[in-house]
C-alpha cells in the first residue's frame with residue numbers, strides 16, 4: 001500500500017512531522033492515565049480515546065507498540081498545586097474508607113469505562129504507589145545534578161538554575177517572567193521554595209497523611225509530576241517515541257516531566273509530544289469542579305439534566321471520532337443524535353457488502369477508496385476525514401448492491417476486509433448488538449403461522465408453501481401435525 005508514511009503533529013515543535021521511531025519496529029507510547037479519586041467523566045474518555053486510536057493505528061501499521069498508561073494513586077494534590085491535601089486522601093476521608101479502597105474502587109470503575117467505550121488495555125498499567133523507589137532514585141539524581149534542593153523534609157526542583165542552562169518552557173512556550181505574573185496569587189503555602197516556579201519533587205508528609213513513605217529526606221510523598229518521569233523511563237527508556245495526554249497537562253505537568261528527566265542527566269525524554277483537545281460544554285471545559293461533567297452511566301441512561309435521552313457508548317465513540325483530536329468538541333444533544341444516525345447508516349451500509357454478487361470485472365475505483373483512508377489516518381490520525389472517505393465508499397457499495405457497478409470476487413474480499421479493518425479494528429467501533437428477544441420472536445412467528453393456516457384453509461397452497469420455504473431459508477423449519485404447526489430454529 002502506498003502513501004503509508006505517517007505524520008504526527010508534535011506539540012514540541014508545533015509542526016506535523018514524519019513519524020520515524022527511535023528504534024523501529026518498536027514504538028514506546030506513554031499516556032498520562034487517570035487520577036483514581038473519582039469516576040472518569042466523558043472528557044477524560046475523549047482523551048483516552050484519542051490515544052486508543054494512536055495505539056490501534058500504529059499496531060495496524062505493524063509497529064511493535066509498548067503502550068504504558070499509568071494510574072495516579074498518590075501525589076496529585078487538590079487544585080493541582082504543591083500544597084494541601086492529596087485528592088485520593090481527601091476522597092477517602094469523605095467516603096470514610098481507606099485511601100487504597102478509593103484507589104481500587106475508582107480503578108475498577110475506570111476499567112469498566114474503558115471496556116464500555118472499547119478502549120484497548122495498555123500493555124503496562126503502572127501505579128505511582130508501586131514505583132516509590134524509582135521516584136526516590138530520580139529525586140536523588142536530580143539533587144546530584146544540582147537541580148534539586150531540600151528544605152524542611154521536602155525537595156524542590158530548582159527551575160531558575162535549570163533555566164540558566166536549559167529551555168524551561170520549551171513545550172508549553174511559557175516564559176519564566178510571564179509565569180511570575182500568572183502564579184503570584186498561587187504562592188500561598190509555597191514559601192519554602194526559593195523561586196516561585198520551583199515545584200515539589202518530594203513532599204514532607206503531614207502527621208495526618210496516611211499514604212507516606214520513608215526517604216532520605218524523612219517521611220513523605222512523591223511530587224505529582226515525578227511518577228510519569230520515573231515510570232516512563234523505567235518501561236520505555238530515557239528516550240521514547242510518543243508521550244500523550246490532554247492539552248491541560250502540557251503545563252505544568254509535561255513541562256516539569258521534561259525538566260525532571262533532563263535535570264537528572266538524561267536527554268530530553270520524548271520525540272513526539274501529542275496533546276488531545278478538550279471536550280467542552282457550552283464552550284467551557286468539561287470538568288468535575290465546574291459541575292458540567294457527566295459520567296458514562298448517566299450518558300447511557302440519559303439521567304443527567306444536560307441529556308435529552310440516553311446514548312449508546314458507540315454513538316459517543318463515533319461522535320468523538322467525527323472531530324480531529326486537536327480540535328475542541330462541544331457537547332450537544334443534536335450533535336450526538338446526528339452521530340447516532342450517521343453510525344447507523346455506516347453500519348447498515350456495510351451490511352450491504354454481504355449481499356453483493358461478484359462479477360467478472362471491477363468497475364469501481366477500489367484503490368482510491370482504500371488509499372484515501374490511509375492518507376487521512378497518516379495525516380495526524382485524521383479520523384473525521386477517514387469517516388468521510390468511508391461514507392464516500394458506501395456510495396459505491398450501494399451502486400454495487402443495485403447492480404450498477406461491478407466487482408470481482410477477489411476485489412470484493414479486499415473491499416470487505418478494508419471496511420472491517422477500518423471500522424472495527426482501527427476506529428474500534430463495535431457492531432450493533434443483535435437483539436435477542438425470544439418473546440418477540442415467538443409472537444412474530446405466531447402471526448406468520450396463523451396467516452399460513454388461513455392460506456391453507458383457503459386452499460391457497462402457493463402462499464402457504466412460500467411462507468414455509470422462506471422461513472426455511474433463514475433456518476426456521478416448520479412441522480405440520482394434526483394439532484397444528486410447530487417451528488424450530490436449526491443450528
Ligand code: AMP
Nearest residue numbers: 034035043044047245246278279285286
Ligand atoms: P485526570 O484524571 O484529571 O488526571 O485526567 C485524565 C485525563 O483526562 C488527562 O489527560 C486530562 O488532560 C484529560 N481531561 C480532563 N478533562 C478533559 C476534558 N474536558 N476533555 C478532554 N480531556 C480531558
Ligand code: ZN
Nearest residue numbers: 032033228253
Ligand atoms: Zn503524567
